[in-house]
Amino acid sequence: MYWRAVVAALACAVVATPMAGRPERSVRDVPCPGAVARPASARPHPSPPVPPPAGAGERLRTAGLAVPAGATRPPAVTADSWLVADLDTGAVLGGCGPHEYGRPASVQKLLLVAAVMPRLDPNRVVEVTEADMDFEPGSSAVGLVRGGRYRIDTLWLGLLLNSGNDAANVLARLGGGTAAAGVAGMNAEARRLGAYRTHAATPSGLDGPGQVTTAYDLALIARADFTRPDFRRYVASRQAWIPPQPRLHQAGYGIQNDNQLLYRYRGALGGKTGYTDLARHSFVGAAQRDGRRLLVTLLGADASPQRGWEQGAALLDWGFAQPRSATVGRLVPPPQPLGGSPAATGRATGGPAPVAAEAASTAAGDRSTPRLVGAIGVIAAMLVAALAGAWWWNGRRIGRRRGDLDA
Incomplete structure (x- = not known):
């Protein structure tokens, strides 16, 4: 049960952490008048893309x-x-x-x-x-x-x-x-x-x-x-x-x-x-x-x-x-x-x-680099906490078993 909780928490952390370099869009993409549909290969897509500047709107x-x-x-x-x-x-x-x-x-x-x-x-x-x-x-x-x-x-x-x-x-x-x-x-x-x-x-x-x-x-x-x-x-x-x-x-x-x-x-x-x-x-x-x-x-x-x-x-x-x-x-x-x-x-x-x-x-x-480092840091911290919790939980279960045998 404990491990199921850990997996769920990690999944939430990954989903909640923004992907490095991915520009978040908060407005619906309304087609531009007269715009011509181009194949995906026709436009450059740097990887990772740099986020748009803060404050532009x-x-x-x-x-x-x-x-x-x-x-x-x-x-x-x-x-x-x-x-x-x-x-x-x-x-x-x-x-x-x-x-x-x-x-x-x-x-x-x-x-x-x-x-x-x-x-x-x-x-x-x-x-x-x-x-x-x-x-x-x-x-x-x-x-x-x-x-x-x-x-x-x-x-x-x-x-x-x-x-x-x-x-x-x-x-x-x-x-x-x-x-x-x-x-x-x-x-x-x-x-x-x-x-x-x-x-x-x-x-x-x-x-x-x-x-x-x-x-x-x-x-x-x-x-x-x-x-x-x-x-x-x-x-x-x-x-x-x-x-x-x-x-x-x-x-x-x-x-x-x-x-x-x-x-x-x-x-x-x-x-x-x-x-x-x-x-x-x-x-x-x-x-x-x-x-x-x-x-x-x-x-x-x-x-x-x-x-x-x-x-x-x-x-x-x-x-x-x-x-x-x-x-x-x-x-x-x-x-x-x-x-x-x-x-x-x-x-x-x-x-x-x-x-x-x-x-x-x-x-x-x-700006994509600090975001990537931040995302990795959050996930690493969650992993450390999960391992520490697992060690404590298993130690507690072993202690209980030994007490039952001594009785």
Whole structure:
């Protein structure tokens, strides 16, 4: 009888202990308008998954639709996940699976901006190396040449207007000392911003092992970028000039911003487009109307019947139509206020980020580890108590038998 009680108690403890890394959802998953059913293998699922950030709002812990009570129905879009937020207050107006994992494609470059732009002098002239040109053939590039010398502000324009993967490699190297260290710095910056469900494997957003993000995390990253006047200037630029390289017999040429939101949406502030075969279309965009600035992020969209930027524009229209008080959550700001001093955030104006800071930041971001340790501790304590109780019970039974024999 005693052992039956022990087994029952242990079963209750295991059931009551939350599984490490499993996000608890307290809201019903309401299907998102227009969402396309995807096979389970089509979306990344890190193991163990990191819990959504505390304080973002329980209503955002859903794989489905989250909108305020009384809100108009959002437009039907093909994106797997999306989010609309107030760029200034951080209030989230609505979303579809905002914490669900997706692949970023070139919107990953916004994380590179957050990690590296504060550290580099835009007037500095740098030379492109052979290693900088190591990126997928046929993918987007601004046309840098080996041995070419360019100002860093030219590289930012090439990155953000033309989605240059060559420019991404150069900037990651400059920000970290090597391209790999630059990617490590991107992951450290994601943790600092609270984008715990984001992991970069490449500086450009080209698909890499374990590379993931979420619509919510993208909003955190983009919001940090938009606090910078230089970033706002770059993404609002419609055209730029890549200077000639006389030593290498290359003429100068112009580039145009590939974000159509700038040309076709009233009040557009800029953003970033992205596409790979695995990620499909991704988009980040911002716009201002009547003194209100809104941000939209989306992942995993099909190009038909609307392109990614058009789906973003439709969601921005929906957001501007909602009252200013409408909210289902918030973008949790990082401990260090956005726009804080580089020294306070551990980002010096030159040199690679300390590896120790990266490790500490990563450990702080992986909330699944303490939960797993806690669960193991509870079960171990129950086992110790059960064994001690069994020893005492058996000793008592043996004592009783010996007393009966002595009588």
